Amino acid sequence: MPDHFDALILGAGPAGGGVASRLAAAGLKIAMTDAGPYGGTCPLSGCNPKKILLGPAEIAQMAAHLQGKGVDRPPSVIWKDLMDFKRTFTEPVPEKAKNAYAEKGIETLSGPGRFIGPDTVEVAGREVTADNIFICTGVKPRPLAFPGAEHLADNVDFLDLDELPEHVVLIGGGYIAMEFASIAHHCGARVTVLQRSDAILRGFDQELAGLLVEAMQTAGMDVLLNAPVHSVESADGRYTIRYGEDGGESITADLVVNCAGRVPNIESLNLEAAGVEAGPKGIAVKPTMQSVSNPKVWAVGDVAATPFELTPVAVLEADVAAANVLDPQANKYADYFGIPTVCFTLPPCAACGLTAEQADEQGIPHQVLTHELADMFSWKRLGQKYGRAKIVLDEDGERILGAHLLGHNAEEVINLFALAIRNEMPLEAVKSTYWAYPTCGYYMQYLIAE
Structure with missing residues (x-):
């Protein structure tokens, strides 16, 4: 039985x-x-393991931004010790x-x-x-079907590498590809991202996603758009990846990771x-x-x-x-309103609520406030060159409908916006709050002001 x-x-x-x-x-x-x-x-x-590996990468990136501003060189990351x-x-x-x-x-x-x-x-x-x-x-x-797909590593493999390869190729343009790219690059590897379409991070504000690509390319990562992979060939412990619209481009690497979705x-x-x-x-x-x-x-x-x-x-x-x-009579529903999400890239990208495009699609009257975080003290003091905030307000400026951030500490500041959005706090209540200074959160009052 x-x-x-x-x-x-x-x-x-x-x-x-x-x-x-x-x-x-x-x-x-x-x-x-x-x-x-x-x-x-x-x-x-x-x-969790991703965030642990990201720790030294964050330090290396911060030091790189502060070179000539009191720091002489970024630290080198000892991958084996980090993995241990x-x-x-x-x-x-x-x-x-x-x-x-x-x-x-x-x-x-x-x-x-x-x-x-x-x-x-x-x-x-x-x-x-x-x-x-x-x-x-x-x-x-997600399984990939092109010739040589059996040679690809996945997220489990990458997050448990005994050694960081010299050149890592990441296939995809979502969370995993962009996060792994930030980790590998700032820990000392050469990184190439191959994204089959013309954009990354489709669920995020696309202006900020484009700015993230620019930031990553400036840092030294190769982020190639419109670069579908056609095949992967293995020889002598290395891999040749053929990509592009007709498969006419190629690159050789030490590790190829499938980050093409789940x-x-x-x-x-x-x-x-x-x-x-x-x-x-x-x-x-x-x-x-x-x-x-x-x-x-x-x-x-x-x-x-x-x-x-x-x-x-x-x-x-x-x-x-x-x-x-x-309690079968409870009939409780899952409420997804005001859920924040973060892509832990360097710099991080965070979002909560509606994008301007989603508000348009839903016919919701709105206004958009855009601010350059790189010009504000809490980001400028770290030498950050890439940072932007886009805040979507209702037509009357009484509620926050969405918040989209790119820059240092975005993953924490977005939680403040999530609190306001999910609880439908009046904008005046947010403005009346006094924030600790100087912190990134302090600038929330400016991000919601015209």
């Missing part, structure tokens, strides 16, 4: 962990499993996470889950049934057996996070076809889904 639980969680990352912990705290009988180590992408091969430091964060995670869930009374299984019925999953040869099954398996690198990690789930609908963007869900086609199945986090692939959003969706399981 199959083992039965109140809830089975497929995926032990932030999304699955959020659901499991809340339901277990309410006294439900919970089991969870993961095809890989417990912890998920963010702490193991995403957000990173591993002190990542290596303990799986055991700690698994133990933490077990202490909460959650049965921790290991291995991929595969549906064999609407409410039945096979895990490592064991049949498990549950009243509620949560798919929290996240996303994985796709839902659902291939091995056998969703057909559960009658669960999914598309290119993930599992189709209601605003409650319940799947649209099987009321016993829920999808939470990056694997769901929802607007953002962000850790805080996974936590939000986990809270919503758990609340609806504990």
Whole structure:
């Protein structure tokens, strides 16, 4: 007979962990499993290790900006020592996470889950049934089909390199490509980014994205647009990448990384057996996070076809889904209004709320305020040459509809804007706040003023 639980969680990352912990705290009988180590992408091969590797890169960039202003040369980064430091964060995670869930009374299984019925999953040869099954398996690198694609590394490989290669080629123009480019370049590698289209970071304000390309190129990175890759050839431990509209251009590198987006990690789930609908963007869900086609199945986090692939959003969706399981009458919805996002490039790019283009598309009357951060003290003192803010206000100048920042500390300042946007704070309330000086946040009052 199959083992039965109140809830089975497929995926032990932030999304699955959020659901499991809340339901277990309410006294439900919970089991969870993961095809890989417990912890998920963010702490193991995403957000956290990326930020650790970014630390010395930030110092190197700051020193480069201050050369001739009191600094004689940027520091050299010892990659091996940096990687050893990173591993002190990542290596303990799986055991700690698994133990933490077990202490909460959650049965921790290991291995991929595969549906064999609407409410039945096979895990490592064991049949498990549950009243509620949560798919929290996240996303994985998008497979590329050109000749030689098997030679490509991915985010997991890059974030665990024992040595930083001399020349790194990054395929793609999204978060991962641009962030890895900043890390590799400022840690001492030559970097080339090959983006198939004419722009990077499509979800961000495109004026700021263009300025970021300029900043990266000025720093010494090669960011090539309209450069689709046609093939990768391996010889003598190096790789020749052929790219361009007709594949007539080529470059040779020591490492080629697939950063061309992510796709839902659902291939091995056998969703057909559960009658669960999914598309290119993930599992189709209601605003409650319940799947649209099987009321016993829920999808939470990056694997769901929802607007953002962000850790805080996974936590939000986990809270919503758990609340609806504990009280089916609650009908709680995921509210994505005012969610901030950051691309941790150097300089970082951050966004929250509507772009001017989105406001136009939605027919919302608005005004846009643009300010050069590089001219303001908190950025100028660091020798920053690239920094800009674009703030979208409603027509009457009473509410902030969107904020878009490029420059030092953008990842922190955007949180102030997120607070104001999500809570629909009147602009006068923001203006009446007195900020600590001299800080980057202090300048928020100027960014919302004409």
